Amino acid sequence: MADAQAFIARWEAWRASERANYQMFLSELCDLLDVERPRPAQNDDARDDYVFEKKVPTPGEEGTTLKRIDLYKRGHFISSSKPSRAATLAAPAACRDRQTQ
Numbered sequence: 001m002a003d004a005q006a007f008i009a010r011w012e013a014w015r016a017s018e019r020a021n022y023q024m025f026l027s028e029l030c031d032l033l034d035v036e037r038p039r040p041a042q043n044d045d046a047r048d049d050y051v052f053e054k055k056v057p058t059p060g061e062e063g064t065t066l067k068r069i070d071l072y073k074r075g076h077f078i079s080s081s082k083p084s085r086a087a088t089l090a091a092p093a094a095c096r097d098r099q100t101q
Contacts, residue, residue, distance in 0.1 A: 004032060007028060007029070010028075011028075022070060025081075026038070026071055026079070036050070038050050038051050041053060043055075049072075049073065049074040049075075050072070051072055052070065053068045053069075053070070054068060054071075054078075055067075055068060
């Protein structure tokens, strides 16, 4: 229980962008839950079954583009990290304007 409280206290204090901290946050969450951390990507769809930044071909009007899933575990879940509403409201007005565009 103390580990969980320390984890919460550590991450409550951070209000940085999604890209700056989400991999560290999720890796530490895996440690807290005593589950395997995501593995390094290998650019091989068959082997990239539990990775950060999973490449996903996405068809569009101008052909297929590559998008990314923040955290992917085949057959289990996908995760997309987004800034919290509280962090968005606490950001300076110039930052909030960029986030909503």
